[in-house]
Amino acid sequence: MKNKYGFILVKPQIGENVGASARALKNFGFKNLIITQPRDAWPNEKAKATSVGAIDVLKNAKIFDNTNQAIQKFDVIFSFSARKRDLNKKHIGINDFLRILKKTNGKKIGLMFGSEASGLSNYDLSFSNYVVQIPAAPKFKSINLSHSVFLISYEIFKLNNFRLIKQSNFDKKIGKKGNIMSVLNLLKSNLNKKDFFKPLEKRTSMLININNLFYRMEPNDKELRILASIIGTLSRNKKKHNWQLPPKPCKPVSNNDKKNKIKTQSWSKT
Numbered sequence: 001m002k003n004k005y006g007f008i009l010v011k012p013q014i015g016e017n018v019g020a021s022a023r024a025l026k027n028f029g030f031k032n033l034i035i036t037q038p039r040d041a042w043p044n045e046k047a048k049a050t051s052v053g054a055i056d057v058l059k060n061a062k063i064f065d066n067t068n069q070a071i072q073k074f075d076v077i078f079s080f081s082a083r084k085r086d087l088n089k090k091h092i093g094i095n096d097f098l099r100i101l102k103k104t105n106g107k108k109i110g111l112m113f114g115s116e117a118s119g120l121s122n123y124d125l126s127f128s129n130y131v132v133q134i135p136a137a138p139k140f141k142s143i144n145l146s147h148s149v150f151l152i153s154y155e156i157f158k159l160n161n162f163r164l165i166k167q168s169n170f171d172k173k174i175g176k177k178g179n180i181m182s183v184l185n186l187l188k189s190n191l192n193k194k195d196f197f198k199p200l201e202k203r204t205s206m207l208i209n210i211n212n213l214f215y216r217m218e219p220n221d222k223e224l225r226i227l228a229s230i231i232g233t234l235s236r237n238k239k240k241h242n243w244q245l246p247p248k249p250c251k252p253v254s255n256n257d258k259k260n261k262i263k264t265q266s267w268s269k270t
Helices: 015-027 045-051 055-059 094-101 145-160 162-168 177-193 200-217 221-235 255-269
Strands: 005-010 033-036 062-064 076-080 090-092 109-113 130-132
Touching: 005 015, 005 145, 015 033, 015 045, 015 055, 015 145, 045 055, 090 094, 094 130, 094 145, 109 145, 177 200, 177 221
Parallel strands: 005 033, 005 109, 033 062, 076 109, 076 130, 090 130
Antiparallel strands: none
């Protein structure tokens, strides 16, 4: 599924941004990086430095002389631009972009990003099916190249893994409500014995807050057993312990001390 996406960087100027873009792709399981006319020599050492663990993405990146060559194997091209152009193109937002992606089963998708200085030219945009605007503050819409790549790769990852992400929230083995209630009752019983719920008019709200605390934590059965043990231990009467300092360790006898002791004994005999 993820192999159908190609991330096209058009005329990137800064090697560090290319490396950071490669890292972003690998973060979200993508690997198809395409570069057209990089300003700096390629391969680029600065790009390697910022790619961290994504050297393989850089090594396998495809380099082209122009945009026309870079987009030929794709069925649909989305270009990303901070400003609207005077072109007969469909300008869409992120939500529409994601909605359209859902309908592109089996098609190869090209995602095109412009250079740091001037973005995509009208010539580059002419190859696009859609021009996508990433929402940003109106007074400062320009987004760093690698940041744009990160945002879009994350959105596609989230779209393709929605069920996995949603399900992961329920994978946690939460303790049964009855077990949570038993621990809560134990806690409340001990708090009652300690006259914790004062003043009495606030007792109800205090109980509600304790309930909220426990159920929001979503403890599992093991954690509930630990909590029950802690509550039970704290409720018992404290036992007095007669603590004593351990005996002071004897100073080890060195060979010189042994010799001096023998000499002293010999003199005392004489």
